Amino acid sequence: xxxxxxxxxxxxxxxxxxxxxxxxxxxxxxxxxxxxxxxxxxxxxxxxxxxxxxxxxxxxxxxxxxxxxxxxxxxxxxxxxxxxxxxxxxxxxxxxxxxxxxxxxxxxxxxxxxxxxxxxxxxxxxxxxxxxxxxxxxxxxxxxxxxxxxxxxxxxxxxxxxxxxxxxxxxxxxxxxxxxxxxxxxxxxxxxxxxxxxxxxxxxxxxxxxxxxxxxxxxxxxxxxxxxxxxxxxxxxxxxxxxxxxxxxxxxxxxxxxxxxxxxxxxxxxxxxxxxxxxxxxxxxxxxxxxxxxxxxxxxxxxxxxxxxxxxxxxxxxxxxxxxxxxxxxxxxxxxxxxxxxxxxxxxxxxxxxxxxxxxxxxxxxxxxxxxxxxxxxxxxxxxxxxxxxxxxxxxxxxxxxxxxxxxxxxxxxxxxxxxxxxxxxxxxxxxxx
Numbered sequence: 001x002x003x004x005x006x007x008x009x010x011x012x013x014x015x016x017x018x019x020x021x022x023x024x025x026x027x028x029x030x031x032x033x034x035x036x037x038x039x040x041x042x043x044x045x046x047x048x049x050x051x052x053x054x055x056x057x058x059x060x061x062x063x064x065x066x067x068x069x070x071x072x073x074x075x076x077x078x079x080x081x082x083x084x085x086x087x088x089x090x091x092x093x094x095x096x097x098x099x100x101x102x103x104x105x106x107x108x109x110x111x112x113x114x115x116x117x118x119x120x121x122x123x124x125x126x127x128x129x130x131x132x133x134x135x136x137x138x139x140x141x142x143x144x145x146x147x148x149x150x151x152x153x154x155x156x157x158x159x160x161x162x163x164x165x166x167x168x169x170x171x172x173x174x175x176x177x178x179x180x181x182x183x184x185x186x187x188x189x190x191x192x193x194x195x196x197x198x199x200x201x202x203x204x205x206x207x208x209x210x211x212x213x214x215x216x217x218x219x220x221x222x223x224x225x226x227x228x229x230x231x232x233x234x235x236x237x238x239x240x241x242x243x244x245x246x247x248x249x250x251x252x253x254x255x256x257x258x259x260x261x262x263x264x265x266x267x268x269x270x271x272x273x274x275x276x277x278x279x280x281x282x283x284x285x286x287x288x289x290x291x292x293x294x295x296x297x298x299x300x301x302x303x304x305x306x307x308x309x310x311x312x313x314x315x316x317x318x319x320x321x322x323x324x325x326x327x328x329x330x331x332x333x334x335x336x337x338x339x340x341x342x343x344x345x346x347x348x349x350x351x352x353x354x355x356x357x358x359x360x361x362x363x364x365x366x367x368x369x370x371x372x373x374x375x376x377x378x379x380x381x382x383x384x385x386x387x388x389x390x391x392x393x394x395x396x397x398x399x400x401x402x403x404x405x406x407x408x409x410x411x412x413x414x415x416x417x418x419x420x421x422x423x424x425x426x427x428x429x430x431x432x433x434x
Contacts, residue, residue, distance in 0.1 A: 123353020
C-alpha cells in the first residue's frame, strides 16, 4: 500500500496474527486502517494533500492571497509610497469599518442569502449615535448600545419576515436599504451633518489609539504560543483516541509561518504609528466569528442550513432560529461598522453608510472567498476581501485616478472572484467534494 509522503511495504506490515485479527495492520491509526483510504504522512504528504485539494477545486484562500500580492506589487511599482509604513497604517484604518460589515455579509452568504441594506443600517446607526450623543447629551456608552441594539432589532425583523412569510431576502433587504436610508435622513433632520467631539473616547479609540511596539510584539508571541499549545493539545487528544495526528514538524512549520505572517506587518506598521486598536478589534471579531462558525454547534448548523435546508431540518436543526440569528448578526455587524466609520471620520452626515458601502462590504465577502451558493466560507474572507477592496481604493487614490476607475477595477475583480468560485464549485462536484 502506497501512501502520500511515505510507503508501507508488505514485508513491513504484520499479518493477521500481528494485527487486529482481520489482517489490518495494528500500528496504523484507527482512521487510516481502511486500505481504501489515501493517507498523508510527513511534510511531503502534507504538500501532496494540499496539491490534491487544489486540483479538485478546493482552492480556499489561495486565489485571494495571490491576487492581493499582485495588487500590492502593481501599486508599489506605480507609486513607491504604497507599501510605506504610513500608508499601510492608513490602509488598516480604512479597512476596519468595511471589514466589520463584511463579516455579517459572510454569515448571510453562508446561508445562501444576501443583505443589501447593510450600508443603510450602518448609516442609521451612526446617525442615532450622533443625535443622541451630540444633540441630546446621552452618555457615550448608552448611545453606542442604542446604535448596536438598533442593528439587532432590524436583523430580527428581517429574519421574522423571511421565516414567517417567505419573502426573499433580496426583496426584504432592498426595501430596508431604501426605508432605513429615509429614516436616517429623518433622524439627522435639517442639519444633515453632525461633528463628533474630537476629545471623546470613541474618536480617540478610532483615530489615536495604537499599540506600543512592545505590546504588539508580545501579542504576536502570545498568538503563536496559543496556536502551538492548541495544536499540541489536539494532537495529544487524537493520539490518545488512536487517530492519526499531524507530526510535530508540521506544527512547528505552521507556527513559524504564522509568526512570519504576523511579524512582518507589525514591524512595518511600527515604522509609523503602529497597530491600530480599532484594526485589532476588527481582527478580534474575525477570530471570534471564525471560532463560532467552525467550533460551535450554532456555526455548524449555519453551514448545514446553507448546504441544504431540508437536510438540516431533518437532522433536527432549528432552521428558523438559525435564520433569525444570522440576519440579526449581520445587521449588528453593520451597525458596529457604521459606528466605527463615524468615529474614524469624526462626523455623521446624510452620506454616512451610502455611496459604495454596500458594494465594498458585499464585494469584500465574495472576493475573500465566500461562496454565493451557500455552505462555504470563512470569517477570514471578510479580512482578506476588505484588504483587497481597500487596497484598490487606496492605491488608485495615491495615483490620483478618478473614482470611476476604482468602480470599474473593483467590478472586474469581483467578476473574476465569482467566476473562480463558480469554476471551483464545478470542479469540486466533479471530484465529489461539493
